[in-house]
Amino acid sequence: MGGHVVETTSIMFDVGVIATVGFVGAAFASRARVPIIIGYIIAGMLIGPNIHFHLFGWSYDGILADSVFLQSISQLGLVLLLFFVGLEFSITKLMRTKEAAAVLAVTNLAVNMFAGFVIGAWLGWPLIDTIFMAGVISMSSSAITAKSLIDLKRLGNAETEFLLGMVILESFLAMFLLTLVNGMIVPSDTPVNVGLLFGGVGLFIGFFALLAAVVVPRTAAIFERIKNEELFVLFALGTVFLAASLAEAFRIPAIVGAFFMGMVFADTRIAGRMKVKMESLRDAFVAIFFLTFGMLIDPAALGSVLPMLAIAVPLILLNDLFLTASLAYFIGFSGRASTAIGTSLVARNEEAILYATVGARAIRANPQLSNDYAGTYLTPFAGILCIVMSSLAPILMGRSNRIAAFFASRLPKSLRFGAELVKRTLKTVIMPNFLPIYRRKRLFQASLIFYAAWIIDLTVTTGMAHLAMSLLTPVFVFGVWASARHAFREPVRHTNYGVDGGPFSRSTIETFVLRIVVGALAIVGLVAILWQYYWPVTLVILYAYFLVVVFSMKVVHRRLGLGITRRVARVRLVRHMPTARSWRAASGMRR
Incomplete structure (x- = not known):
């Protein structure tokens, strides 16, 4: 007995099975207290065409085939999902978190992308496949972050607003990156022109920026007067799918157009009404998307992705729990708040699956690209990664205070002292403040934005252009150093560090903080330069920078921390030690 359990091509049967199995998977996931999306994925794997096993002479080969109809419905779910993500991207809300959310989002995204590039390079994957791998990681x-924050009753915590702003900004950066990568992957007989690609993406984003800034604010009142709920839902669906269609006309994924259309309405009064009226429709189609994604996972390929998972999971934990949490502490958050931010970023779910789906489909559709890499392994890798990380996230978030206490009790005093110096300096520069003496930082912010754009361009260029940009990179590093020194001067002068406030201490602190911050930016440039020539050497460089940071913290602790202690000890020694005259007087009295 073989083949599919039910031989049918009925659309009604496909939808009925998908809905029923999705209900069962969601129910089991709820009872197991794991994200419902995991239940959808596992249920999809069990009914899809890639599962095969034999038991007591009976063979099971799945129930449903990967039909074009189901893929089309899942695409609708993906478009609606990204529209709702865009509705959460409020520029007004994001402005309240300002530089802190931007620094955390860009750094976390960049480090995790680098981890994905390391895994892809280690596996020998082509560049395009590696980019999608890095996107998944x-x-x-x-969604899981917000749900866990609600369950743990942390929505009122001071760091939560920054965390949510950071996650939303990461979604925007992910859409921007996905737009660029899609432009690189479109079949063409001519090589990709990076300048034209950036220009086309900028034009596309500029169109939606014009809608958000000019058109929608002047016409929102008209949309608000739509009283008939049926008409309003039709209007909302029309705008979403027309935006998705416009994106496809630009050879950009449809989900990107839906995301930007959500951003257009995010700060209007009808955004809440759109969420309420379209939420049920979104949930139904999104469930079908995750179920069909599970159907694409080949259980036989799971063994092949285990080595990838064995590297990816520790790297994600290292970045989110250590590097991102450390950065959050450096820019002004407390130890517990920093650890809470780090643990909240561990989950991988709908966004990672989005990247895997778009990447696998695009690579399979391009005859110039091989399907032996991301086309085969990206989907099962993303599915299992989401199951593992989404299961770990609530556990780690619930124990974030214990993790913070563990690190605080085991870090050497020199590292804690050095980190505190960096924190008190950067807090005045990056965290929101209203003191006029700390407003000399716009030049520093502009230099960071320009340097980030330079690094991106340096990363994607090759040949002589890459060499020329590499030779010019030290000039830009020097510019960042000069602007950083200008921005840090006043905070160092007016901040209480708990040490001697003399010129020597201030100069030592300023030099130390500049070495840490500008050194990190210089290392990023060096990694971008050397990656194309021999990528393993970049890991050695990063480890060397880590050793320099530890050594610098020990030196500054010896000069300022222990130095103050020794001076205090000598003062006390002079005070309590009897002088020669008092000793002779005491001797005479004894006589």
């Missing part, structure tokens, strides 16, 4: 789950 770097996409934190906004």
